[in-house]
Amino acid sequence: MIVRFGYVAMSMMVQNASPSKTMTATSFLKLADREAAVRKLERIAEENLANTLRLLRHNRAYEVHLYRFSSKLIPLISHELLEGWNPFPLLEPGFREIGDYVKEHGMRVSFHPDHFTVLSTPREDVLRKSYEDLERHVQMLDLMGLDDTAKCNIHIGGAYGNKEAAIPRFIANFNKMDAHIKAHITLENDDKTFTTIETLEVCEQLGVPMVLDIHHHQVNTGDGELDLQLWERIARTWEGQHLAPKIHVSSPKSEKDQRGHADYVEEVPLLRFLRMIREVTPELDVMIEAKMKDASLFRLVDKLKRQEDVKLMDQTTIELK
């Protein structure tokens, strides 16, 4: 089995390369000249895109093939103060450059819209904003010139005290979306509400690939023991996608805070999982969600390569024999 690793949004190795610089609404309002304030936002967005490209070059140099973009590339884009603002024409060259680089080097990229994107919501205003948020994320991928192998990963959302009602509401709201948007969505089990099995059932019903988060599963297990049978069902949701299944990995922050994310990733639980699935899964992509970002990725790979059944293929790819 071939396993590749990636990381999220920012680098601990490249200095001053934040792709998530922002401006508060308060300081936006403090600027007397609104046009100048908007131009400042646009400058920040261009800087975020430039830093994203710097990170991709870093990824290329270190053979990191998976990367998740920051969802905060354009500051205040969803804020009501900026209603009517359309920075996309200005940012198009920046997005295109990123997409060209991704395609040139065969990278797998994604977004993870914030947890305020909630398709299970009963509130019309929240649903509208969620649709807008998803549309905006897909729009960015479109401007990059990327196809629907670049995914937007989301959670099912809130339960509102009644999961049995929230799930069909999610499904109905999901189905109202354009096919182009739907084709970009993946669903991930969360750490509090919707378990692996519940998320999987929705994925199977909707024909949406599922991203398994093994840390979330550990803290929100529900009824579904993570055995080979469950994994095979999850892996099947990726059939026909031209993509290897993807999982998320992180480790508990502490004994007391099991849900928080630690700086680095423990290799033992991951190895146990990989060895369980290696016979049935030829390729797997693993997103590292640790505070130390790319630094934790390299530390993890360094630990893994010492295992007898692990062979290092490149700086971030292993073969588990």
Place this chain on the structure above:
DNA sequence: ACCTGTCAAGTCTGG
């Protein structure tokens, strides 16, 4: 240079 509080968002809890 560093520290502390605030900001965005939506859900959930406790009162």
Place this chain on the structure above:
DNA sequence: CCAGACTTGACAGGT
């Protein structure tokens, strides 16, 4: 019905 907690990286304002 409403205030506060939760989460995250980064701003904003203070020393």
